[in-house]
Amino acid sequence: MPRHEDVPDEPPPFLGTWKRVYLAVLIYLAALIGAFYAFTRAYR
Amino acid sequence: MKPADWAVLATALVSIVSYGLYRSRGSNTVDRYLLAGRTMPWYAMALSIMATQASAITFISTTGQAYVDGMRFVQFYFGLPIAMVIICATVVPLFHRTRVYTAYEYLENRFDSKTRSLASIVFLCQRGLSAGLTIYAPALVLSVILGWPERLTTSLVGAVVVMYTVTGGIKAVTWSDVQQMGIIVFGLIASLVTALALLPDSVSVFDAAYLAGVAGRLNAVTTHFDWQDRYNIWSGLLGGTFLFLAYFGCDQSQVQRYLTGRSIAQSRLSLIFNAVAKIPMQAFILFIGAMVFVFYLFAQPPLLFQRAELQRIQSRAEYPALASDYSRAFDRRKNAAVSIVESRHAGDSAQKERGIVEYRAAQRELDSTRARASRLVEQSGGEKGFNDTNYIFLSFVTQHLPVGIVGLVIAVILAATMSASSGEINSLATVTVIDIYRRHFRSGASDRHYLLASRWATAFWGVYAVCFAGFAGRLGPLIVAVNQVGSLFYGTLLGCFVLALGFRRVGGTAAFWGMLIGEAAILATAALTGISWLWYNVIGCVTVVAAALAITYAKPGEPVRKALSE
CATH class of the missing domain: 1.20.120 (Four Helix Bundle (Hemerythrin (Met), subunit A))
Structure with a gap:
């Protein structure tokens, strides 16, 4: 049966907290989709 | 294939296996064999996750896809970063803290034994079917393009994979994946550079991009919504999120990669790396396909590539x-x-x-x-x-790329096959031993006994994959149907984990029946409607949750175990 271990939750090596890292990933995704959209418009 | 190509191919394959085996020394306990003693750094896990996901058919098919339909396939991956963020925030810390070997082990603690067993069997069915096809699909294409017998290719790849996976366990798999990923990236860059170099002198890279755009091959984003269209921004964001949540959160072949991390942070970083790198990598592969299309604007392509x-x-x-x-x-x-x-x-x-x-x-x-x-x-x-979409890229490679690069690209195809296949075999063996054998047939045996059982299970699934690959050749067009089998099961698994993490009142019996009803809903959707398979994950997950909630509220009083996260 699995045990409940006391595993520490370390902070990320950048941006201070994991919430900020997640937000950065989502902003990056939005920027990427925007870039792909612009790319599609530019080359059609 | 010239002698230089064979030399490149042999060097690549020998170095992959040797390095994997060298790094896997000391895999002499179950924990080290199945989870690398939970000591892996984030970059090794990150590349292993990427390599396991990228099978040979990904490269062959994706470039062909761009050739005939443009780059819009990239939208399929738009849900991946969202799924990675959700998984990092929820199941990664949970799985680490509960010290589980498999994702399904957690389900017993949260629900009961029958729910864990059902989830394990669903995984074994789904991943077991795809294990044979992972080896078979590239063998089929290589046999047609190079004239290699299918049996020879599947047996060669299968034997190499079984050898290093049985011997070195997950450490060998992970470190081999790192090597394989390096060869894959190098091979892809070489392919693009060569494709551009083969264009007429008067055609610049920007001219090539312009021509590809005029031909509709750079259509990376389509905003038009259609239930039956797999690749638009909406199916990518919504359907893709559900698919990748199921794939990275509930599929042991992926979960096992990040369970080997030395800490929660290392595992999270490996997934964040994939969230950032996967879409650009797929776009890069698709761009290669678009450039192959432009190359064939100036050099007559065969009437049929097969x-x-x-x-x-x-x-x-x-x-x-x-x-x-x-x-x-x-x-x-x-x-x-x-x-x-x-x-x-x-x-x-x-x-x-x-x-x-x-x-x-x-x-x-x-x-x-x-x-x-x-x-x-x-x-x-x-x-x-x-x-003949799957034959376009390899036809281009074998007929137009220079000596040495051909061997490198064939090495990429075989490396991708081995990385995807070894990950599948390793995870199938883990679920077989931990969730079935140790749970139902032989609990309380020594660590050495389970280590031996894990090696035998790995060998069994490896031999099974090779045998099934041989049988797959007789399935003909059914292969296409079997290849989509994953999407028939993922929604059910995802629904079960959503219940486990998000609905504390739901107990084991409701989850169990919810899974069965969800699976029936997916099969009915596949059989009776024309809805694209990317939506099956959404339909399955929502049905599992709705059915389990209905059962819970219609029949209150079932004892509910506390989630470990509480």
Whole structure:
């Protein structure tokens, strides 16, 4: 049966907290989709 | 293949296996064999996750996809970063803290034994079916392009994978994946550079991109919504999120990669790396396909890329007229492409517009001739619904790339097959031993006993994959149906984990029946509607949750175990 271990939750090596890292990933995704959209418009 | 290609291929394969085995020394306990003693750094896990996900058919098929349909396939991956963020925030810390070997082990603690067993069996069915196809699909293409017997390719790949996976366990798999990923990236860059170098001197990279755009091959984003269209921004964001949540959160072949991390942070970083790198990598592969298309604007492509089928129709009376029409349409398209480039350089927009109109008309003529050739294949006793998309890239590689690069690209194909296959075999063995054998048949045995059982289970699944790959050759068009089998099961698994993490009132019996009802809903959707398979994950997950909630509220009083996260 699995045990409940006391595993520490370390902070990320950048941006201070994991919430900020997640937000950065989502902003990056939005920027990427925007870039792909612009790319599609530019080359059609 | 020239001797230099064979040398490159052999060097790549030997170095992959040797390095993997060297790094896997000391895998002498179950924990080290199945989870690398939970000591892996984030970058090794990150590359292993990426390599496991990228099978050979990904490269062969994705480039072909861009050639015929453009870059819009990239939208399929838009949900991946969202899924990674959700998984990092929820299941990664949970799995680490509960010290589980498999994702399904957690379900017993949260629900009960029958729910864990059902989830394990669903995984074994789904992943077991795809394990054979992972080896078979590239073997089929290599056999047609290079004339290698399918049996030889599947047996060779299978033997190498079984050897290092049985010997070194997950450490060998992970470190081999790192090597394989390096070869894959290097091979892809070499392919793109060579494709661009083969273009006529008067055509720059920007001209090539412009021509690809005119041909609709750079259509990375489509905003039009259609339930039956797999690749648009909406199906990518919503359907893709559900698919990747299921794949990275509930599929042991992926979960096991990040369970090997030395800490929660290391595991999270490996997934964040994939969230950031996966979309650009897929776009890069698709761009290679688009550039192969541009290359074939100036060098006549074969009427059919699958040589055996082309030979089949060459004896037909209709063939000479077909070949002549094809050559005429190609010349017309080539002249239009040259005209577009020249008018671009001269800044003559009126001439450019005329060139574009002429180019599109020639492309329609060319497509129509290829469609006639495909129908002729069917009429000549060939495959029904004939489609040679998967043969485009390898046909280009073997006929146009220089000596050495051909061997490298074949090494990429085999490396991708091995990385995907070893991950599957390793995870199938883990679920077999931990969730089935140790839980139901032999609990309380020594660590050495389970280590031996894990090695035997790995060997069994490896041999099974090779045997199933041999059988897959007789399935014919059914392969396409079997290949989509994953999407028939993921929604159910995802629904079960959503219940476990998000609905504390739901107990084991409700979750169990919810899974069965969800699976029935997916199968009914697949059999009775034309809805694209990307939506099955959403439908399955929502049905599992709704059914389990209905059962819970209709029949209150079932004892509910506390989630470990509480």
